[in-house]
Amino acid sequence: MAQKNRLQFIILGLLNIESKTGYDLTKAFDSDIGEFWTANHSQIYPLLKKMEKDQLITHHEEQAGPKLVKKSYDITTAGKAAFQEWLKEPSEADNSHDEFILKLYFIDSKNSPLLPEMINEQKQARAEKLNHLKQQLKDKFPTEKEKQQQNGHYNVLKHAIQRETDYLKWLDEIN
Amino acid sequence: MAQKNRLQFIILGLLNIESKTGYDLTKAFDSDIGEFWTANHSQIYPLLKKMEKDQLITHHEEQAGPKLVKKSYDITTAGKAAFQEWLKEPSEADNSHDEFILKLYFIDSKNSPLLPEMINEQKQARAEKLNHLKQQLKDKFPTEKEKQQQNGHYNVLKHAIQRETDYLKWLDEIN
DNA sequence: TATTAACATGTAATTAATTACATGTTTTTG
DNA sequence: CAAAAACATGTAATTAATTACATGTTAATA
Numbered sequence A, B: 001m002a003q004k005n006r007l008q009f010i011i012l013g014l015l016n017i018e019s020k021t022g023y024d025l026t027k028a029f030d031s032d033i034g035e036f037w038t039a040n041h042s043q044i045y046p047l048l049k050k051m052e053k054d055q056l057i058t059h060h061e062e063q064a065g066p067k068l069v070k071k072s073y074d075i076t077t078a079g080k081a082a083f084q085e086w087l088k089e090p091s092e093a094d095n096s097h098d099e100f101i102l103k104l105y106f107i108d109s110k111n112s113p114l115l116p117e118m119i120n121e122q123k124q125a126r127a128e129k130l131n132h133l134k135q136q137l138k139d140k141f142p143t144e145k146e147k148q149q150q151n152g153h154y155n156v157l158k159h160a161i162q163r164e165t166d167y168l169k170w171l172d173e174i175n
Numbered sequence C: 001t002a003t004t005a006a007c008a009t010g011t012a013a014t015t016a017a018t019t020a021c022a023t024g025t026t027t028t029t030g
Numbered sequence D: 001c002a003a004a005a006a007c008a009t010g011t012a013a014t015t016a017a018t019t020a021c022a023t024g025t026t027a028a029t030a
Helices: A006-017 A022-028 A041-053 A077-088 A099-105 A115-140 A144-149 A151-174 B006-017 B022-028 B041-053 B077-088 B099-105 B115-140 B144-149 B151-174
Strands: A057-063 A069-075 B057-063 B069-075
Touching: A006 A022, A006 A041, A006 A057, A006 A069, A006 A077, A006 B099, A022 A041, A022 A069, A041 A057, A069 A077, A099 A115, A099 B006, A099 B151, A115 A151, A144 A151, A151 B099, A151 B151, B006 B022, B006 B041, B006 B057, B006 B069, B006 B077, B022 B041, B022 B069, B041 B057, B069 B077, B099 B115, B115 B151, B144 B151
Parallel strands: none
Antiparallel strands: A057 A069, B057 B069
8 A cells, every 4th residue: 555654653652652663663562552553663763764864853872781882762853853743633434444344245144054153253252352452451551640641542541442343233233 | 665466456346347448547647546545557567468468367469449449348257266265365454654644743732832733634635535425325325215225336436435534633732 | 509518538756654674682481 | 692682774576656648439518
C-alpha cells in the first residue's frame, strides 16, 4: 500500500513523548501500538534516516556498554510542528481489510458447508483477541490514575474492546 | 503493504460469478466491494496478466463495437480450485488502519483543545458513511428474495452498518 | 454534429511494506 | 562459563498499491 506515510507521524508521536532508539520504536509496535498498527524494524530504520534528512528528527549517540553505542532519536521543533499539523488534519478511515468479511461476501448461500467452520474459527480468534485486550486493560490501567494520565491510550483500548465485543455479537447473529 | 495478494482472490471470486472485463472488475470496486476493499485499474490490469500466466484465468475477445474489442476474463478450473482453497484457509484480521484512532492514541489529556473538533469531524464522517450504507441496504436488498440470493453480501453490509453504528456510539461515549 | 462523459486498456514512476539476509553486543540463565 | 535469548542496527529483494502518464472508442447530450 502506498499510503500517506502515517508511520512517520507515529514515530513523531512516540518521539514527542521521549527520545527513543530505532529498537525502542520497533518494540512499541510489539506492545501498545501493535494493537492497532504494525511496522517492522526494516521499515523503521530507513525511515528514521529519511526523517532526519528532512530535519523532523535528530539523533545523539549514547555509550551503552563497553562496545555498544546506541543511536537515540529526538524530535525537532519542525518535527513537533509537523506532528501537531497532522493531528489537526481530517482523518481518513481506511476501510479495514478484514479477510473474513471478504470471504463471507462470496458465500451466497446460508447453507454453504463452509460457513459453520469459518464462523467458528473466526469466533475463536476474535474471542482470543478480546481476552488479550481485556488483559491489556487490566495491566495498563489498573487504577483511575493511569486512565487520567494516558487517556488517549485508554480510549483506544476501550474502543478495540468494544469493536471485538460487537464483532462477536455479529458473528453470533449470522450463525 | 506487501500483503497476501488478497486482490487475486477477490478477482477470482468475481469471475467465479461470471466472466468480466478488467473494466468491469474495476467498477466492482466503485460499488459493492468498494464498501470494504479498494483497488485501482492500474493494479487490476497487470494482475490479470499475471493470473492468466499462472493459469488461474483465461480470456476471450468480444467484438463490442465497430472498432472496440473487449477482453473478457474467465476463471479456469485451477482458478476455481485456488479460490475454494482460499475460502477454507484461516482468515487473518488485518488490524484496521484507522487514522482517527491513531491520533487519539497520542492525545493524553481529556481536555486537549483538539479533541472536540476531532471528534465532531469524525462523527460527521461516520454518520455520512452510515447513511450511505443504509441506503445501499435499501437499494440492494429491497425484499427477502435478494437477501436469500446474496446472503454473503447482505451479511457484509449488515456488518458494516453495525460497525458504523457502534463506532458512533463509542464516539458519543468519549465525548 | 460537436462536445463531453463514460467506456476501455494499458504502462511508468514512486512509495509502502514484508520477508529475508547480515552482523555484532549484552544480559540472562542453566 | 557456555549457550541462549534479547538487545541493537542495518541492507537487499520482492511485492503491493497509489498516482500519474498515455491512448483510443462509444454513447449520451446539448
